[in-house]
Amino acid sequence: MPTSSIAIVGVGQVGAAAAYALILGSIANELLLVDKNVSLRDGQVCDLSDVAYSCNSRTKVRAASYQQAGQCDIIVITAGSRHITDHTYPECVHRNISTIRTILDGMKPLKSDAVLLVVSSPVDLLTSLVLQLSQLPPSQVLGSGTYLDSIRLRGMLADRLGVAAKSIDAFVLGVQGESQVTAWSAATVGGVPINECLSKGALINRAGLSSECQNRSQGIIRAKGATPFGIGSVVSGICSSIILDKGTVHPISHFQPSFGCCFSLPVVLGRRGIQRKVQMSLDFDEDAQITDSATALKRRIDQVHGGS
Secondary structure, three states: OOOOEEEEEOOOHHHHHHHHHHHHOOOOOEEEEEOOOHHHHHHHHHHHHHHHHHOOOOOEEEEOOHHHHOOOOEEEEOOOOOOOOOOOHHHHHHHHHHHHHHHHHHHOOOOOOOEEEEOOOOHHHHHHHHHHHHOOOHHHEEEOOOHHHHHHHHHHHHHHHOOOHHHEEOOEEEOOOOOOEEOHHHOEEOOEEHHHHHOOOOOOOHHHHHHHHHHHHHHHHHHHOOOHHHHHHHHHHHHHHHHOOOOEEEEEEEEEOOOOEEEEEEEEEEOOEEEEEOOOOOOHHHHHHHHHHHHHHHHHHHHHHHHO
């Protein structure tokens, strides 16, 4: 296994859960924790080091600065991933944009072959911003995007159809959140198009499932402030695919040249980040919905640049 290092910038609930998952999986040799709250950072280092010792993980956990994080193989940005309930959404977005600018400034110059993984919200807007600020190749700047939503959808379908989730191939795509799109036209169960499976008597409410999948995160956030365990496992999966050069396919946020912004479509992940894009055949309505949401996202990004 190659020597590797991963930095997590922002070690609140989400960052700590991601670190925990990475340690359990022994994904990297070194795990660097960075946070503007030095006491929190140091406490998390001690707590997570105990995890590494207890499970005989090969991962060494240590505190680090922004500049040290910028020299890691993978840099995971989770700062700002927690929604503050006494702030409006625009206020949260403005705060997180400011946080991202500070982080990127502090990490420069970045390691030339580093892969940046953005988890902070709103993930597609901030991934687009990080791509511009980092000046790294588009293949090396990713966002968690709709990866968790896709996993959630497969689990919900598995429960209703009575099959294993790993036998279901279904994706949530586009701009993560209210305008995300479930690609029903491309969904399969055991390689068989889902339409053929359903014609044999299995009934599902597609609109209801898509809505439940989309809204579950907000329900969790209202209850506990963040979705740490789900997104933590997603971060571990993405980092594992990159570090181990697995060539696995995931729906993650990345740059779409025809729209000038980042949103989720399937890609093949490997050591350099995105190895190649995976073309999916969507129906007319799905494609139109993705186009509309991407166009709206680009307008918001232009507004951010115009106001900066």
